[in-house]
Amino acid sequence: MVAECAFFYPDGRRCRRLPRRGERLCRDHRHLTSARPKNDEETFDREMTQAAGEIAAMPLDQMLDHLQQGLISLHWLIESRASTAERNAYTRATIAVSAAIDCVLEHPRVLASVLPSAPPEHIEYLLHLLRFAEPQVPPDPRLPDESAGPAEETP
Ligand SMILES: [Zn+2]
Numbered sequence: 001m002v003a004e005c006a007f008f009y010p011d012g013r014r015c016r017r018l019p020r021r022g023e024r025l026c027r028d029h030r031h032l033t034s035a036r037p038k039n040d041e042e043t044f045d046r047e048m049t050q051a052a053g054e055i056a057a058m059p060l061d062q063m064l065d066h067l068q069q070g071l072i073s074l075h076w077l078i079e080s081r082a083s084t085a086e087r088n089a090y091t092r093a094t095i096a097v098s099a100a101i102d103c104v105l106e107h108p109r110v111l112a113s114v115l116p117s118a119p120p121e122h123i124e125y126l127l128h129l130l131r132f133a134e135p136q137v138p139p140d141p142r143l144p145d146e147s148a149g150p151a152e153e154t155p
Contacts, residue, residue: 005029008076024080032077059131061104068097104131 005015005026017026
């Protein structure tokens with residue numbers, strides 16, 4: 001049997017071109033598993049620190065979409081390289097994120113059913129609060145902003 005390229009496209013199709021003898025990926029997909037240069041690590045750390053802030057600022061539904069897109073982009077790697085246990089863990093993660101998205105999509109119906117007399121704009125406001133709920137108390141806007149430099153002394 002001839003070995004075909006092990007790359008999977010995001011839609012689940014396999015590449016099927018012929019790799020060089022002894023390799024698992026064809027010429028077009030080999031670079032996807034090449035070693036990362038060392039100086040990329042600093043750039044990576046900087047970009048991911050920025051990404052952490054951007055992701056934390058997303059509403060919950062967008063955050064879950066972001067997570068799902070990340071998992072989808074890894075599908076080819078899991079299908080071509082992961083062990084059975086890793087593939088199981090990955091698949092459970094994709095199921096979990098789909099279930100979480102379904103839960104978020106149910107929020108309007110759940111709120112409307114527990115607050116039947118609430119006006120639609122109140123339901124919308126509560127939904128907005130839930131989508132942006134964070135695990136910590138936001139900084140008090142009445143306090144001086146520490147990131148803006150040393151506060152001026154008031155007499
Ligand atoms: Zn290929």
